[in-house]
Structures are given as structure tokens and as C-alpha cells.
Amino acid sequence: MKTRIVCLPIAVLLFAMNHAACYGQSMEQMWDTTSNKKQQPNAQWFKEAKFGLFIHWGLYSKLAGSWKGKRYYGSGEWIMNVAKIPVREYEKVAADFNPVNFNATKWAMLAREAGIKYLVITAKHHEGFAMFDSKVSDYNIVKATPYKNDPMKALAEATRKQGIRFGFYYSQFVDWHEPNGGKNTWDFDESKKDYQLYYQQKAIPQLKELLTNYGPLGIVWFDLPGGLTKQETQSLVDSLHKLQPQSLFSSRVGQGLGDYKDFGDSEIPPVPINDLWESIYTHNDSWGYIRHDMNFKSSKEIIQLLAKVASRGGNLMLNIGPDGEGNIPYYSVKYLKETGRWLQANGESIYGTEYGFVPAQPWGVTTRKGSKLFLHVFNRPKDGKLLAPGFPNAVRSVYSLADKKSLAWKKTNTDLIINLPAFKSDAPSTVFVIEYAGGAPSYDAKAPVTISSQFETNTVEAIKATTWGEAAIKSITFSHYYGDWKHETCITGMKAPGDSTTFSIRVTQPGDYSVILDYSCGRESAGQEGRVTLNGNEFLFKTLRTSEYDKAAPLLFIKKPVAIVNFTKAGVYSLNIHPIQQGPELFKLKSVILEPM
Ligand code: FHN
Numbered sequence: 001m002k003t004r005i006v007c008l009p010i011a012v013l014l015f016a017m018n019h020a021a022c023y024g025q026s027m028e029q030m031w032d033t034t035s036n037k038k039q040q041p042n043a044q045w046f047k048e049a050k051f052g053l054f055i056h057w058g059l060y061s062k063l064a065g066s067w068k069g070k071r072y073y074g075s076g077e078w079i080m081n082v083a084k085i086p087v088r089e090y091e092k093v094a095a096d097f098n099p100v101n102f103n104a105t106k107w108a109m110l111a112r113e114a115g116i117k118y119l120v121i122t123a124k125h126h127e128g129f130a131m132f133d134s135k136v137s138d139y140n141i142v143k144a145t146p147y148k149n150d151p152m153k154a155l156a157e158a159t160r161k162q163g164i165r166f167g168f169y170y171s172q173f174v175d176w177h178e179p180n181g182g183k184n185t186w187d188f189d190e191s192k193k194d195y196q197l198y199y200q201q202k203a204i205p206q207l208k209e210l211l212t213n214y215g216p217l218g219i220v221w222f223d224l225p226g227g228l229t230k231q232e233t234q235s236l237v238d239s240l241h242k243l244q245p246q247s248l249f250s251s252r253v254g255q256g257l258g259d260y261k262d263f264g265d266s267e268i269p270p271v272p273i274n275d276l277w278e279s280i281y282t283h284n285d286s287w288g289y290i291r292h293d294m295n296f297k298s299s300k301e302i303i304q305l306l307a308k309v310a311s312r313g314g315n316l317m318l319n320i321g322p323d324g325e326g327n328i329p330y331y332s333v334k335y336l337k338e339t340g341r342w343l344q345a346n347g348e349s350i351y352g353t354e355y356g357f358v359p360a361q362p363w364g365v366t367t368r369k370g371s372k373l374f375l376h377v378f379n380r381p382k383d384g385k386l387l388a389p390g391f392p393n394a395v396r397s398v399y400s401l402a403d404k405k406s407l408a409w410k411k412t413n414t415d416l417i418i419n420l421p422a423f424k425s426d427a428p429s430t431v432f433v434i435e436y437a438g439g440a441p442s443y444d445a446k447a448p449v450t451i452s453s454q455f456e457t458n459t460v461e462a463i464k465a466t467t468w469g470e471a472a473i474k475s476i477t478f479s480h481y482y483g484d485w486k487h488e489t490c491i492t493g494m495k496a497p498g499d500s501t502t503f504s505i506r507v508t509q510p511g512d513y514s515v516i517l518d519y520s521c522g523r524e525s526a527g528q529e530g531r532v533t534l535n536g537n538e539f540l541f542k543t544l545r546t547s548e549y550d551k552a553a554p555l556l557f558i559k560k561p562v563a564i565v566n567f568t569k570a571g572v573y574s575l576n577i578h579p580i581q582q583g584p585e586l587f588k589l590k591s592v593i594l595e596p597m
Contacts (some may be wrong), residue, residue, distance in 0.1 A: 002273070007389075010293050010325075011558040012395045020062075021533040023039045025226065026500060026551075027265075027431045027477075027485070028264060028477055030080050030224045030225060030226065030252075031224075031252065031262070031263070031264045031265070032225055032252055032253070032254045032255070032259065032320040033251055033261055033262065033264070034256040034258075034259050034278060035256070035258045035259060035260050035275060035276065035277075036256060036258065036259065040248060040260070040276065042245075042246045042248065043219070043248060043259065043260065043421070044245075045117075045165065046118070046183070046218070046219075046248055046260065046276060046302065046315065047276060048117075048351060048352040049117035049118050049165070049315055049351070050117065050306070050309075050310055050316065050350050050351050050352075050353070051114075051115055051116055051117055051306060051316055051317075051318075051343070051350065052116060052117065052118040052119065052120060052278070052315055052316065052317035052318070052349075052436075053111050053114070053116040053119045053120070053317070053319075053320065054119075054121075054169070054221075054282070054287075054315070054318060054319035055107075055119065055120070055121040055122065055319065055320055055321075055322065056077055056122050056125065056169075056282075056287040056288045056289075056319055056320075056321050057121060057122055057129055057131060057289075057321070057322050058077060058122055058124075058129055058131055058288065059093045059094060059127055059129050059324075060076050060077045060078075060079050060080070060125070060127060060288040060289075060485075061076075061175055061288055061289040061321060061322060061324045062093055062096060062097050062323075062326075062447055063076070063093060064076070064081050064185055064289055064290060064291040064323060064324065065289075065290030065291055065292060065293065066263075066291070067079055067080065067085060067287070069290055070083070071078065071301060072207070072290075072482070073285070073286075073290070073292070073481040073482065074285060074286060074479075074480075074481030074482030074483045074484050074573055075287055075288065075323075075481075075483030075484065076125065076286040076287070076288035076289055076290040076293070076321065077124070077125050077127070077286070077288030077321075078112045078285050078288075078482065078483055079234050079288075080126075080127050080176050081126070081176060081183070081184075082482060084186040086186070086187055087176070087177055087187050088185070090127065090176075091139065091177075091445040092143075094129065094139070094141075094145050095144070095145070095146070096146075096324075097141070097145040097146075097147060097324060098145060098146045098147045098325075099147055099322075099324060099325050099326030100325060100326065100471075101149065101325045101326040101327050102151050102322075102325075102326025102473070103153040103326065104151065104154035104157070104158035104159075105158045105161075106162065107158065107159075107314060107322075107328065108155065108158035108159045108161065108327065109158075109162060109347060110333060110336060110337070111159065111162065111336075112162040112163070112164060112334070112340075113340045113561045114336035114337060114339055114340040114565070115339060115340045115343030115344070115347060116163060116164055116336075117164060117165065117351070118165040118166070118167060118218050118219065118317075119155075119159050119164050119165070119166055119167065120166075120167040120169050120219055120317065121152070121155060121166075121167075121168065121169060121219045122169040122170075122171075122284070122425065123152060123168040123169060123170050123206075123210050124171055124175075124206060125166045125169070125171050125175055125288070126171045126175065126176055126180055126183070126185065127177065127222075128171075128175040128176055128177025128181060128527070129141075129144075129177065130309070130557070131151065131152060132150050132152040132153075132210065132214075132500075133152075133153070133213075133327070134206055134209055134210070134214075135209065136201075136202060136205040136206045137202055137206070137281075138211060138592065139177060143263065143510060151216065151325045152168075152214060152274060153213075153444070155216075156214045156215055156277060161213065162503040165218030165219070166214070166215070166218060166313070167217050167218045167219030167220060167221055167247075168210050168214070168217060168219075168220055168221065169221040170203075170206070170210065170220065170221070170222060170556065171209055171223050171224060172199075172203050172207070172221070172222050172223070172224070172236075173203075173224055173225055173226035173227050173524045174223075174224050174226070174229075175198065175203070176203065178198050178202060179193070180193045180194045180195060180197045180198035180201075180227045180312060181193075181195075181198045181202070181203075182195065182198075182227060182293045183226075184226075189265060195226070195227030195228070196227075197588075198227075198483075199228065199236075200225065200395050204236065204286030205238075207220070207236075207240055208240070208243065209245045211240055211243040211247070212243055214403075216244065216246060216247070217244050217509030218247065218248065218526045219247060219249075219250065220240065220247055220248075220249050220253075220361075221249050221250045221252070222242070222249060222250050222252045222253040222254070222258070223252050223568065224251075225250060225252060225253060225254025225255065225586060228254065228255075229255075230255040230256075230257075233253065233254050233255040233257050234255070234257060235255070235300040237249060237253060237257050240519055248260055250262050250278075250444060250459060259276070260275070260276035260277060260278060261273075261275050261276065261277040261278070261521045262277070262278050262279075262280060263277065263278075263279055263418065264281070264284075264477060264485060264487060265280060265281075265453075265485045265487060266279075266280070266281050266282070266307075266484075266485050266487065267279060267310065267475075267477075267485070268314075268487075269312055269314070270311065270333055270462075270463035270475075270489045271312065271445055271463055272312045272313045272355035272443055272460065273312060273313050273314065273355075274313060276313040277315070277463065278314055278316070278317050279295075279309045279314055279315070279316050279317070280316075280317045280318075280321035281305065281316065281317075281318055281319065281333050282318070282320075282321070283296055283297055283302075283319060283320050283321075283328075283329075283331075283335070284296045284297070284321075284331075285480065285481050285484045285531045286321060286481075286483075286484070287321060287323070287483075288321045289321035289323045289329070290321070291513075292400055292584065294331075294427070296329070296332065296335060297335065298335060299334075299335040299336075299339045299426035299428060300426075301344065302318065302335060302336075302339045303339055303342050303428040303429050304376075304378055304429060305318075306339070307349075307350065307352060307364070307365055307367070307376040307378075307429050308365055310350050310355075310367045311348075311355055311356055311365035311366055311376065312355050313354055313355035313358070313366050313373060317518075318336075320332040320336070326391075327383055329398070329501040337369060339426040340444050342428060342429070342498065343404050343543065345401070346401055346402070346429070346431045348369070348374075348401065349367055349374035349400060349401055350367065350392050352369055353367035353368060353369045353374065354368050354369070355368065355443065356368045356373055356389050356443075356453065357373070357376065357389055357390070357440050357441050357442065357443050357444075358373065358375075358391065359390070359443065359444065359445070359447055359460055360390065360461075361387070361388070361389075361450050362379060362381075362450055362452055362454075362455040362457070362459075363375075363377050363378065363379050363380070363381060363386055364376045364377045364378040364379065364449075364457070365378075366388075368397050368440055371396075371432050371435055371436055371437070372434070372435055372436075372439075373388075373434045373436065373440075373450070374431055374432070374433055375388065375418075375431065375432040375433075376429045376430075376431055377420070377429065377430045377431070377432065377557055378429055379455055380423065380425055380430075380467040381420070381452065381454035381455065382454045383418060383434050384420045384421075384422070385417050385418070385419060385420070385454070385533065386417065386418045386420050386432075387415060387416070387417055387452070387508060388415075388416040388417075388418065389412055389415050389416075389447070389450060389506070390416065390435075390441070390444055390447050390567070391411070391412055391414050391415065391416040391434075391441075392414045392441050393436075393441065394435055394436065394438065395416060395431075395435070395436055395438075396412060396435040396436060396437055396438040397434075397435045398416075398418050398432065398433070398434050398435075399432070399433055399549065400430075400431075400433075401420065401431040401432065401433050402430075402431070402434055405421070407419055407420065407421065407432065408516055414435065418432065418434075420432070423545060427479070445463075445464075445468070445503065446464070447504075448504040448505055448506035448507050448572045449461075449464055449504070449506065450505075450506055450508060451505050451506065451507045451508065451513065451594045452507075452508045452509055452513050452596075453508075453509040453513075453557070454508075455596075456595065456596075457593055457594075457595050458477055458593065458594045458595070459518075459591050459592075459593050460503050460505060460575070460591055460592040460593070460594070461489065461590075461591050462489045462490050462491045462589055462591060464504075464589055465491055465501045465502065465503055465504055465505075466501070466502045466503075467491060467493075467499075467500075467501050467502075468491075468493055468498060468499065468500045468501070469496065469498040469499035469500065469501040470493040470494070470496070471491055471492070471494045471499040471500060471501050471578075472491070472492055473489060473490070473491055473492075474489070474490060474492045474493075475487050475488070475489050476488050476489075476490050476492075476549070476588060477492075477551065478549070478550065478551050478552070478553065478554065478555045479551065479552055479553070479554075480554050482552075486554075486555070488520075488555065488557075488590050489590070490519075490520070490589055490590050491588070491589040492585060492588055493585060493588075494530075494577070494579055494585060494586040494589075495576060495579065495582065495583060495584065495586070496579060496581075496582045496583075497578050497579060497580065497581070497582075498578075499579065500576055500577065500578030501576065501577045501578070501589065502574055502575065502576045502577075503574070503576075503592060503593070504572060504573075504574060504575075505570060505572070505573050505574075505575055506570075506571070506572045506573075507567045507570055507572075507573060508570050509570060509596075510566055510567045510568050510569055511566070511567060511568055511596055511597070512565070512566050512596070512597040513564070513565050513566075513567065513593065513594045513595060513596055513597060514561050514564055514594070514595045514596075514597055515532060515534065515561075515562055515563040515564070515565055515575075515593075515594055516559050516560060516561045516562070516592070516594070516595065517532075517537070517541065517560050517562055517577070517587075517588060517589065517592060518557055518558070518559045518560075518589070518590045518591045518592070518593055519543070519546070519557060519558060519560070519587040519588060519589045519592075520546050520547060520549070520555050520556060520557045520567070520587060520588045521543045521545055521546050521559075521586075521587040521588070521589070522545065522546075522547070522548040522549060523545055523548060524584045525543055525545075525583075525584045525585050525586060525587055526544060526545035526580070527541050527542060527543065527545075528542065528543050528579060528580075528583050528584070529541070529542050529543075529579070529580040529581065529587055530542075530543065530577060530579050530580060530586050530587075531576075531577070531578060531579075531580055532575065532576070532577050533561065533564055533574075533576040533577075534565050534574075534575045534576070535565050535566075535567060535573055536560075537563070539562055539563035541560070541562040541563075542556055543587050544560060544585060546558050549588070555588075557590055559593060564597060575580035575592060577589065577592070
């Protein structure tokens, strides 16, 4: 009796705290981007894989972004929430879900052709519908649809046959179908929910089914933690790891207990990171299929994104959304195949690589494997002379990756200059290899940014700044369509003359350059004066209004030329920006751009 008196209020308190914490959580808080930092014995494959395929497929795919004649934009898999569709009505979609065109072998072969090394598919998304044969809930593809089959069984087998690791996405907390699941506030009263009951009765038993019935899983991709304490999450992780000790759990299992780090949706860290990590992007604007979403990334964009992510040491998992009949959108097929063709010729510069020690240049980015540095050239210098700065090592050979033809090069101190062959200027990425002697030098995050007249444009990113006073480098998150997240690293907090920002730039060719500020500025900040100091000259400017910061709307930026600077000598210069007077934040500065005139 005594125990009960003491325990009950604590339990009630914990329950209330858990609920309160879950209500107000923003998406950024739910994206747990921390990992457990333990060395995962089975992580080597993940480290080397570099390219994964994410698939969002569920009842929402059948709705294709429309409900009762109204079209929805953004995250199609959120349609039940956005249109506030009652559970009983949404359930009826299952009766029409019959993906007769689903062909596991075709999907797996496409993944293989695209150069994919692991594939993760939604076993259950927030809608609560199991896309697998579940004994835990009849709300599943075998029991509730005319299709009556388990596509996950077939896909797991077909994927492995193609030599690709297979994994499941599972929405462990958000479940709009269940009275005690997270986040359905239109059918159920959130404050009365018993999350523990939901976890015990649905999420945990279903996860156990997935980890027991589908062979070895490369990854269990948890999405959006909630309703569990650290201890409870730990025991969930432990009990699941017992079933699949080799499987990696994504960081969105929560409480810092994942095996590797996932960033926010469509987010890439601005600098190289040593940990195990993954960036997740979707091919168009939505994760689940939307008929009217045609904003597909071209193969060139995919290839450059993949190279960029690899150049910072991570994996790219790119999402596609098949439709309700089981067809993969035409442009996803087309551009994935094109990406695969590029990878066939250039895969050595991506798979198994680490971040390159030469930081991003106006021509592109670098990756490294052993004693090879790969140069991913997106923009060819006009004179064909490519500068790789910060290269102390002795060079053994330099050649084109595709045809292995040797290239002439010259080294002056730590500058390596390579004579590039002619190549198509619109190629997605042309790769060159430097084989060098000795260990890899460390990455110098604050190395001066190269500014060269050989390129139409030279961008000095905010991350390269040294800030003073209240000025700070921050990642700003906002969205375009619903759930279509964007992230920009900006300099914020410049409110007074002492809150200033300095960039170190290295001008490689003398001449006139236009200095352009790329910023976003709200109503309150607009109309203030700022000063750019460069090469002994001062230039004044007044800020222009672009858009207010609103997490649920596009943050607009303007590229505003503010100065012309003449450099009579090549060399390293310091570029400083600050407000003239005390006031609201001057602007959110994304980059400074220098263009030869
Ligand atoms: O809410 C989901 C969203 O629908 C989608 O599944 C993404 C993929 O990372 N995860 C959640 C939001 O971060």
C-alpha cells in the first residue's frame, strides 16, 4: 500500500511530463541528430556504402496528394494529418489499395542499376498502416487490401539477391490510426493517451515482427521519437538489438541511442564530420507519391549532391515515392539510371571514401581513399588550370578517373596546379585523381577561400566566417511546401558595429571583382546600413527587405552587389562585414559572392 502511494504520483508526474514534452516538440527537436558514439562493430559496410535508396510507400501513395477533390502539396504521406481525415474514413483507402504493378525484382534491379548499396522502405508510416503481414494489427496490407500479399517479403529477398542491404523504416511514436499513438489530435484527445499502451500493444510487437520475419536487416530506420524516457528507449533498443545484433538503428530512435547520425530532412552538414552519418533527401518535394509533384532533381543534381555529401564524409539516402499501383515515377527511374551510369565509371571516387582534405573550391569538391585524392570537378576553370591548394604531400601521379590518362601538373609549395583536358562543361562531375605519398593532411576548416577569375562565380559560405561579438553562424530551418524542409547556414546576430564577421579569401588572379552579399532580411531589419571592408577600401550598403523568417514559409534571399574591388596582386585578403549602428540584426547572411568583372 505504501509503495502504491509513493509510486502513483511519480508515475502520474512522469506521464504528464512525457505528454507535455511531446505536445510542444518541433520537428527539429524530434529529429534526434545525436548518435551513441559507440564504435559499431558492424558499421563498416555503412561507412563504405555512401548511396542508399529510401522508399516511402503506403496508403497515402494511393491518394497521390488528393482528398475529396482537393489537391495537397508537400509531404504526401502527411495527407491524413493535413486534411484531418478521420480514422474510419482513412481506413477505407485500404479497400482500394491494390498495387498490381509492384514488382520486387524490378525495384531491386533499378536500385542496383542506380548504384545503390542499401535500401530502406516504410514498413509503417505515421498513418499507422502496416505494409507487411502483421499479426499484431489487422490494419495491414495482407488483411485489409485486395492485394492480400506481403510486398516486404518479396522486396527483402529481391534486394538481397542484388547484393543490396535491406532495411525498414518504422514510425515508432507517431501513429494517427491508434487512439494511444502519437499526434492524432483530430480523432483523439492527446492528453488522455497512454503512449505506453500503444508501444506495448502495437509498436514494439510490430517492430519485433519486422526484426524476426524478414531476414537480416542492415538498418532499422526509426522515425520521430516520443513518449519514452531515456531508460525506456534504452530497453527498447536493447530488446530489438537482441533480435538483430548486426543491424544499425538510426538516430531518430531518440535519446542519443541510435548507432549513426541522421541530419534533418534535406540537410547536409556544412563541414566534414568524422562520425557515421547520413543525409536524407527526397527526389522531388514529397516523400510519398504525389501525382502533381514534378520537382524532380536531375541526375546532375543527384550526382553533385552525392559527391558533396561524400566530400563531407557521409552517406546520401535518396527517397523515391512509388504510386498506389506500385509504379516508380518515370523521372525517378530515368534519373536514378543516369546516376548509376555515372557511378559505373566514377564509383571509385564515391564508395568507400572519406572526406577529402582539400576544402570545397570554386571548381568542386574532394573525397579521399587511401593515398588517392579524388577531385570532383563541377566547373572547369576557363584556362584549364585547376588549383588544388593546401597540398603538402609529394605527388606520385595525376590522371583522369574515366580513362586513366596522365595529366601534367606543377607544384609550388602547397599549391598543386593540374592541366585539365578538355571535357564537356555541362557534365555532372568529371573526376580526376591525385596519387600522393605520405599520410593525409588534416582538413583546414578555416583555410582561405579561393577566389579566381577562372570561374563565373566564387562563393564564400557563411561557415567559413570568423565571427565577433554577438555575430554567430547558425543553421536556419524553414520549409517550402508542407514538410518540404530547407536549411541554410547563415551568419546571424550582427546588431552592433562590434558584431562583425570576417572571411579570409585568397585571390589567385588580380583584377576587378564584384562583391555580392547573399542575404535574407525581414521588415524590422531592412533599411539599416552596413559596411564591407576589403583590400583597404570601405563600402557602404543599405539592407533590403526580402522576407520575414517563418519556419513554415520559404526564406527568401537576395544577391545584392555592394562593391567593386580591384586587386592588383594575388594574395590573401581579409573581408569584413558589420553594421554601422546599433539596431536589429542586420540580416541573415548566407554567403559573400565574388565575381570577376
Ligand atoms: O514526418 C516524416 C516524414 O513524413 C518523412 O518520413 C521524413 C523522412 O525523413 N521523416 C519525418 C519527418 O522528419
